[in-house]
Amino acid sequence: MGLKHLAFTYKNLFLIDATRAAITALMLSQVLARFDDLFGMPVNILYILAIIAACFALYSLIYSRIVNQNRRSYLQGIAIANAVYCIITLALVIYLYDTLTWLGIGYFIGEIGIIYLPVRFELKLVRQ
DSSP states (O other): OOGGGGGHHHHHHHHHHHHHHHHHHHHIIIIIIITHHHHHOHHHHHHHHHHHHHHHHHHHHHHHOOOOOOOHHHHHHHHHHHHHHHHHHHHHHTTTTTTOOHHHHHHHHHHHHHHHHHHHHHHHHHHO
């Protein structure tokens, strides 16, 4: 089944992305930061990642409401931003590998997967 057979709207894609980013921001700032010993990621880095995720959530929420033209470029923008976030997160996991716990490594690898799969879909859609 190709992308053209899927029922979607750009608004829904932006709303899904906003929800995913908001959940990430909340997880990082409210769960991982409070239990940093269980995950091993320094709290200041968790808060920085949470702020970035919150900005992505706001971007996607705003563009789900106001953009009527050239939505592909805005979708491409957030998809690329999410891809860069994944790269930064992976770099942090590699750099801080010795301080991260197995739970922390698992969380961040899972987060990358949850973010990266829709990014691939969004970039494929933008290229059509």
